[in-house]
Amino acid sequence: MDDAPILEAVGLAKAFTAGGRRTQALDGVSFAIRPGVVTGLIGPDGAGKTTLMRLAAGLLVPDAGSIRALGLDSTRESLAVQAALGYMPQRFGLYEDLSVQENLDLYADLQGVPHAARAERYGELMHMTGLAAFTRRLAGRLSGGMKQKLGLACTLVRAPRLLLLDEPTVGVDPISRRELWAILDRLVKNEGMSVLLSTAYLDEAERCQAVILLNAGRILEQGAPATISARMAGRTWAVSVAGERSRDLQVGLAGQPGVVDALAQGDHVRLVTQAVSDPAQLARLPGLQEARIQAVAPRFEDGFVDLLRTHIGAAGSLRDGDILVDGLPRDADAGEAPVIEVDGLRRRFGDFWAVDGVSFEVRRGEIFGLLGANGAGKSTTFRMLCGLLPASAGTLRVAGLDLRHAASTARGRIGYMSQKFSLYGNLSVGQNLDFFASAYGLAAHARAERRGWALTEFDLADYAGQLAADLSLGHKQRLAMACALMHQPEILFLDEPTSGVDPLARREFWRRINGLARAGVTILVTTHFMEEAEYCDRVAIMAAGRVLAIDEPAALKAAARSPGSPEPSMEDAFIRLAKSAETQEEAA
Amino acid sequence: MTGNATLIRLLALIHKEFLALLKDPRSRLVLIVPPVIQLLVFGYAATFDLKDIPYALYSEDRGAAARDLVAAFDGAPAFRRVATLHAEGEIAPLVDRRDVLMVVHIGPRFSADLQSRGSAPVQVIVDGRNSNTALIALNYVRAIVEQYDRDWIASHGLQAPPARLETRAWFNPNLESRWFFIPGILGMLTLVVTMLVTALTVAREREQGTFDQLLVTPLRPGEILLGKALPGFLIGMIQGTVILLIATLWFKVPLLGSLPALYAGLALFLLSGVGAGLLISSLAVTQQQGLLGAFLFMVPAVILSGFATPIANMPPLVQNITLIDPLRYFLVILRKVFLEGAGFDVLTSQLWPMAVIGGVALLLSGWLFRHRLY
Amino acid sequence: MSAPVNDHARGGSLMRLRGLVRKEFLQIVRDPSSIAIAFVMPIFLLVLFGYGVSLDADHVPVALVAEAPSADTADFLASLEGSHYFAPVHAFTLAAAEEALREGRVRAIVRLRANFAEQLRRPDGAPIQLIVNGVDANTARLTQGYVEGAWGNWLARHAASLGQELVTPVQLEQRVWFNSELRSRNFLVPGLVAIIMTLIGTLLTALVMAREWERGTLEALLVTPVSMTEVLLGKIIAYFLLGTGGMLLTVGMAVGLFEVPLRGSFWLLWACASLFLLAALGMGLAISAVARNQFVAGQVAIIGTFLPAFLLSGFIFDIDSMPAVVQGITHVIVARYFVSIVQTLFLAGNVWSVVLPNAAALLLMAAIFLGITWRKSRKRLE
Incomplete structure (x- = not known):
């Protein structure tokens, strides 16, 4: 096999100027990618992944350095490069008002696939992607997973030797993600294709033969994912204390000297230490005297978080979770009466039931997760709970009220943070805080006080005068959360609050959520990050508008245990549930 | 207590709308400069008088x-x-x-x-x-x-014809068609600016996702509506005043009638314009749809208003359609107040239809705020 | 290492273009906003300008005041009553008529004083008072002209009835060329071709091209072997065909339905419309290449091209009567050149001395705008 690199960058640099500010998207990036493997380009939002992809495809001109794909200079010989490689941009590049077949025809025309060869190629692609039954459907009407597969099929109408995929798995459900990986593995093995794939999902990195870790325009590390996780050997542990919730244990451990990472995972806490350690040393950590300590195999994510911490410095700004909740209402009678009750909730759009009979209860101080792929009905459920959408049938109560019909002051008891971190981009951080405080009727004095609290608590004081639109994604997320908490709500609704932010910001976020829950705030959160379900007290797994299961994460995982997978992940549990629901449906 | 909270919420919303509109010097310019340029260019261009x-x-x-x-x-x-x-x-x-x-x-x-x-x-x-x-x-x-x-x-001492015509033109003795068009341009440009400000606000918030965020706060739909309507209204007022000054001081169009009556007309006209804008806004999902909606509303509104071609010359069916065009009524008020010196007494028949149009449009958009959320 | 497949051969290019053009048409018919701009708006404008609006006053309400009705006054007023230009209303006093004028119930007053019959027989004649509402100066002037016409007819009839000859030293023989009935529809409807082609060529094209940038579909197109030229050509061909459709519709409706004469050559009109369409497309593509955002592109297209096409092109308002500065501005309005061509081709015929210089200007504008688009649209994302 020819081992000359199929994609090679030397000292690549690229900066963008927007609104008078210069952002260095890539800064001296060099790498070489082997042919015939899947290489992962891993990094948080804003790391420079898309810029790198576009440079490789000859869509941008580098400020410095060079990049060569398939032995051609991407910049100078861009037409030849573009004719030879396949590239799927972030939103799949589909024409939403064209049908599946029309999209395929268009790309076949553009790629110059001869008419005679088309029928066979389409057959292969449709078989591979499972879209054969949908060729007449408009691309805009496809689910996220189907769009992704169609995008891929369009890129593959004429098999390229190098395939560039820019975040192909964003917004796609776990089953579709697995199917995509199966397709990619087959392409690499059978057709000898080389693939460069960017992703923010760290678990996907482990499926790549090689990874390039990118952060803030620089390469942190490159190599086989196994070598990166191997570096963590002897530093990863599962700890648990009988009678203590893993979430509480985690709060105690995070931020302790010597601890790189602490994650609640079902009934235990996953601990990553700074140096190779042993159980005896660990037991000296606060709260771990009585703990059950077990060594576990390192994962890729451990290595990535460790790298980020050493490069960015510990995100040590976060104080103990309890400070955050200071001043929040603590009701003495924290009775077990449910705060959120949903019974037989249904919602129809046209002739399609987006939510089809959902029932659950959330107790006070609980973190309740709604888990499911795009289109599973979790956002619709969520919007009905917030009173943003009327229910077609069923009952729902939030703090004893249906928010859609309750007096407007009742809405003052809830906090809401949406997927897009909805902030007023052309207002400053301080103005956003002030506005949301006033929108909840806080008078001048209380407003100033809460504003001060938010700026210190969320470390936004330095940015108070900056426009919200100019903040980094992580800061936007913090500001959005601060805005949702200005009026000290009893119930917090969070819609995919962590999409796109880096793992460190996600950890910080969940620590705050834990603190709030411990102070008695009830939290309902939707997410499509399966591992985030681990941080919830209970999760409801949704698919096709129905709840497949509601339970504690550990119990859900336990139910998925099989001889084939003794230690199933949340994703395995999800896929098993979704598949069994499908077979039931087919049987019925 | 609750009254106080309502006021705080409402003021905050209005404050925010103004900040969003006027914070950036560029967008401030966009609100003032193009209308003035358009007034000057169109003011000189729109005339049926032949000078040459x-x-x-x-x-x-x-x-x-x-x-x-x-x-x-x-x-x-x-x-x-x-x-x-x-x-x-x-x-x-x-x-x-x-x-x-x-x-x-x-x-x-x-x-x-x-x-x-x-x-x-x-x-x-x-x-x-x-x-x-x-x-x-x-x-x-x-x-x-x-x-x-x-x-x-x-x-030549010839016999003159037995009768001769003595013509006098009231209100516009020299028959200057500019006197006719410039008040019309005032109406047209204030319509354009209020529509653009209001038709895009809700769509913009929908696009950014902040509209949901507003709806989950204790703000009532009526309050949101008011918060959205007021900036468009005030900007329309300010712009109307600027154009009024240019019309009288620069173009020397006489302003003979009652200024309060003119402003009452402007207020009701802006009410209906804001209502129509918000209606489009509550239907539009993106700013682009809002812009197109405003465009598809404004072109007929101007053509059917009697701006350049008198309504009386239109066929009866088309004349009936013009009855729902707020600009039609405002143009009558403008021309009557400017040139004919009219006051409230003559204008009631023009004022109430605009109030009705504005009221219906606002009620409808308030209803849509709550019911069209996806 | 194998060399990349070289498929920039002719056949490949044709296949790509065909694919792109087909895609554009599918998108047009499936997108409500495209349908609104490309079909609804043009038909609305055509019907409105064909049937709805008109500058020709008809049945102008006029108050007739005869302070002392007599055979003479009845004779004169009959000349007004018989005309379809007027919808006469009889008023008994001047005060009542003035009231009606003030309230807008009538546009003019014709007043014959109490001593009309007597003065008629005096050497210096009887004054007939005409008061018009001057607010709408144009209608006022038309009304005045109509009354003058009725007066002239009456004078002739009156003289004849007395067996005298009317003394009118200069007999004005007016000959209106090209549009002898002076129907305003005859000049407004042809001008609509320019407006409608601006809608399709500039506004719609700017929006759809900006949409490709906005939705990221252009990025996917650009990494296929298609060249930027082909992407632009695909757009130009599709919207050129659509714009030609708009032109054919307008011309068809103008000639077939609104009975506007087409005196010049249809093929010459077609050729000039094509030139204008190229310029309009160039503007649309240039706007979107600079703005890359549907919202901004839409605003620029409306304010920068649609409104001027309406007000500064000679479509309604006479350019020669504008002040020099404004006339200067009209020279950069593409529609101006085309409006002049269509009005001439429809009503006057193949007047080469009008068509050629204006067509040359269109060609130049098309070249400039397409050139800007060309320079701005590299096969890069920056």
Whole structure:
């Protein structure tokens, strides 16, 4: 096999100027990618992944350095490069008002696939992607997973030797993600294709033969994912204390000297230490005297978080979770009466039931997760709970009220943070805080006080005068959360609050959520990050508008245990549930 | 207590809307500069008066009477002689080429006939491609010829016609069509700015996702509506005032009527404009849809308002359609107040329809705020 | 290492273009906003300008005041009553008529004083008072002209009835070329071709091209072997065909339905419309190449091209009567050149001396705008 690199960058640099500010998207990036493997380009939002992809495809001109794909200079010989490689941009590049077949025809025309060869190629692609039954459907009407597969099929109408995929798995459900990986593995093995794939999902990195870790325009590390996780050997542990919730244990451990990472995972806490350690040393950590300590195999994510911490410095700004909740209402009678009750909730759009009979209860101080792929009905459920959408049938109560019909002051008891971190981009951080405080009727004095609290608590004081639109994604997320908490709500609704932010910001976020829950705030959160379900007290797994299961994460995982997978992940549990629901449906 | 909280919420919303609109100096300029430029350009462009009629003279007669007639044309300020012809064949190419709007042809026997028979023909050939321009030019010619006739009759002691027309134009003695159009432009431009401000606000918030965020706060739909309506309304007021000043101080359009009545009309007009804008806004999902919606509303609204072509000239069916066009009523108010010196007494019939249109549109958009959320 | 497949051959290019053009048409018919701009708006404008709006006043309400009705006054007023230009209303006093004028119930007053019959027989004649509402100066002037016409007819009839000859020293023979009935529809409807082609060529094209940038579909197109030229050509061909459709519709409706004469050559009109369409497309593509955002592109297209096409092109308002500065501005309005061509071709015929210079200007503008688009649209994302 020819081992000359199929994609090679030397000292690549690229900066963008927007609104008078210069952002260095890539800064001296060099790498070489082997042919015939899947290489992962891993990094948080804003790391420079898309810029790198576009440079490789000859869509941008580098400020410095060079990049060569398939032995051609991407910049100078861009037409030849573009004719030879396949590239799927972030939103799949589909024409939403064209049908599946029309999209395929268009790309076949553009790629110059001869008419005679088309029928066979389409057959292969449709078989591979499972879209054969949908060729007449408009691309805009496809689910996220189907769009992704169609995008891929369009890129593959004429098999390229190098395939560039820019975040192909964003917004796609776990089953579709697995199917995509199966397709990619087959392409690499059978057709000898080389693939460069960017992703923010760290678990996907482990499926790549090689990874390039990118952060803030620089390469942190490159190599086989196994070598990166191997570096963590002897530093990863599962700890648990009988009678203590893993979430509480985690709060105690995070931020302790010597601890790189602490994650609640079902009934235990996953601990990553700074140096190779042993159980005896660990037991000296606060709260771990009585703990059950077990060594576990390192994962890729451990290595990535460790790298980020050493490069960015510990995100040590976060104080103990309890400070955050200071001043929040603590009701003495924290009775077990449910705060959120949903019974037989249904919602129809046209002739399609987006939510089809959902029932659950959330107790006070609980973190309740709604888990499911795009289109599973979790956002619709969520919007009905917030009173943003009327229910077609069923009952729902939030703090004893249906928010859609309750007096407007009742809405003052809830906090809401949406997927897009909805902030007023052309207002400053301080103005956003002030506005949301006033929108909840806080008078001048209380407003100033809460504003001060938010700026210190969320470390936004330095940015108070900056426009919200100019903040980094992580800061936007913090500001959005601060805005949702200005009026000290009893119930917090969070819609995919962590999409796109880096793992460190996600950890910080969940620590705050834990603190709030411990102070008695009830939290309902939707997410499509399966591992985030681990941080919830209970999760409801949704698919096709129905709840497949509601339970504690550990119990859900336990139910998925099989001889084939003794230690199933949340994703395995999800896929098993979704598949069994499908077979039931087919049987019925 | 609750009243206080309501006020805080409402003020915060209005404050935020203004910040969003006016914070950035560029967007402040966008609200003021283009309307002023448009007012100046369109104010000068939109006129049916002919200031400059290029014409050619083809006179085959060297007599005194013919010379006098030629002098009458040359002396008229609106006429500019660009060619003097010597053959009939020269006429057609000149008119065809649009070098001249008209040709005045005086035959060889003009002076002689006038002396001997008391009357002689003069031919005027007009380019009718723009029928309106042709019609106006012919009116100008007729006025010159009539004056010439009167002088001729007086100086030759002839019998004057038994009756003569004495024409007076009320409200606009010199029949300046600019006086007609500039108040109309005021109406049109305030409509454009309020529609653009309001039709895009909700769509913008929907696009950014902040609209949901607003709806989950204790703000009531009515309060959100008010918060969204007020900035458009105030900006319309300010812009209307600026244009009013330019119209009176720069273009010297007389403002004879009651200013309070004019502002009452402006307020109700803005109410209906804001209502229509918010209605479009609550239907639009993206700013682009909001913009197109506003465009699809404004073009008919202007054409059917009587801005350039009188409503009275439209067929009855179309006249009925204009009844739902708020600009129609406001244009009447503007012209009546500016030129006819009207006050409230005359204008009630124009005021209430706008109040009805505005009220219905606002109620409908308030309802849509809550019910069209996906 | 194998060399990349070289498929920039002719056949490949044709296949790509066909694919792109087909895609554009599918998108047009499936997108409501495209349908609104490309079909609804043009038909609305055509019907409105064909049937709805008109500058020709008809049945102008006029108050007739005869302070002392007599055979003479009835004779004169009959000349107004018989005309379809007027919708006469009889008023008994001047005060009542003035009230009606003030309230807008009538546009003019014709008043014959109490001593009309007597003065008629005096040497200096009887004054007939005409008061017009001057607010709408144009209608006022038209009304005045109509009354003058009625007056002239009456004078002739009156003289004839007395066996005398009317003395009118200068007999004005007016000959209106090209549009002898002076129907305003005849010049407004042809001008609509320019407006409609601006809608399709500039506004719609700017929006759809900006949409490709906005939705990221252009990025996917650009990494296929298609060249930027082909992407632009695909757009130009599709919207050129659509714009030609709009032109054919307008011309068809103008001639077939609204009875506007088409005196010039249809093929010449077609050729000039094509030139204008190229310029309009160039503007649309240039706007979107600079703005790359549907919202901004839409605003620029409306304010920068649609409104001027309406107000500064000679479509309604006479350019020669504008002040020099504004006339200067009209020279950069593409529609101006085309409006002049259509009005000439429809009403006057193939006047080469009008068509050629204006067509040359269109060609130049098309070249400039397409050139800007060309320079701005590299096969890069920056």
